[in-house]
Amino acid sequence: MNALGRMEIRAAMLSDLLDAGGAPALLNDPNRPLLASMIAGQAAGQGCLPAHLGLGPARFSELLARLFPGTPVFLVRREIEEIPELDDLRKLLLDHRAHPGVSAEWMADIVATACAGRDHLWQDLGLANRDELSRLMRLNFKPLADQNVGDMKWKKFLYKQFCAAEGIYVCPAPSCGECADHPKCFGPET
Numbered sequence: 001m002n003a004l005g006r007m008e009i010r011a012a013m014l015s016d017l018l019d020a021g022g023a024p025a026l027l028n029d030p031n032r033p034l035l036a037s038m039i040a041g042q043a044a045g046q047g048c049l050p051a052h053l054g055l056g057p058a059r060f061s062e063l064l065a066r067l068f069p070g071t072p073v074f075l076v077r078r079e080i081e082e083i084p085e086l087d088d089l090r091k092l093l094l095d096h097r098a099h100p101g102v103s104a105e106w107m108a109d110i111v112a113t114a115c116a117g118r119d120h121l122w123q124d125l126g127l128a129n130r131d132e133l134s135r136l137m138r139l140n141f142k143p144l145a146d147q148n149v150g151d152m153k154w155k156k157f158l159y160k161q162f163c164a165a166e167g168i169y170v171c172p173a174p175s176c177g178e179c180a181d182h183p184k185c186f187g188p189e190t
């Protein structure tokens with residue numbers, strides 16, 4: 001499939017998802033358009049997430065039923081490597097959750113799963129752009145997102161937080177300002 005085809009599938013799926021009915025409280029959930037973007041991206045073959053986004057089939061079905069009832073969703077079947085740090089990344093996110101809603105739990109699982117990808121985290125998640133990921137992080141994990149004061153690349157930032165919590169120090173320099181790897185951690189995510 002070429003890039004134009006992917007964009008057409010993405011746009012059609014996104015429109016169908018956002019047009020789905022449902023209870024007003026769920027329609028206004030600010031995570032709804034972000035989840036719709038990830039699902040549309042997965043349907044278009046973007047990102048690295050499996051067809052249940054890392055939630056497992058039962059929880060993903062629950063998500064669809066609650067946020068996008070009645071919308072036919074056809075996702076790309078694919079496997080994703082289960083990384084050994086998956087549970088720790090999930091815990092890091094949940095320890096900093098900004099609200100008690102189930103959508104923060106979904107997001108923690110999905111974001112941790114996407115860390116297995118090889119691209120920038122917003123791309124691995126199948127989102128449309130980095131701004132959507134920044135919004136996701138502030139919306140669901142604000143105490144953690146607020147610590148990213150230098151606007152570090154999100155995947156680098158999560159791993160740096162995880163390593164610091166585990167007492168692992170892998171950075172080659174004592175501070176970011178004097179580090180030769182600075183562009184790798186803070187450069188544009190495009």
Ligand code: SF4
Nearest residue numbers: 171175176179182185
């Ligand atoms: S810029 Fe260097 S010191 Fe800062 S997080 Fe990246 S690797 Fe570590």
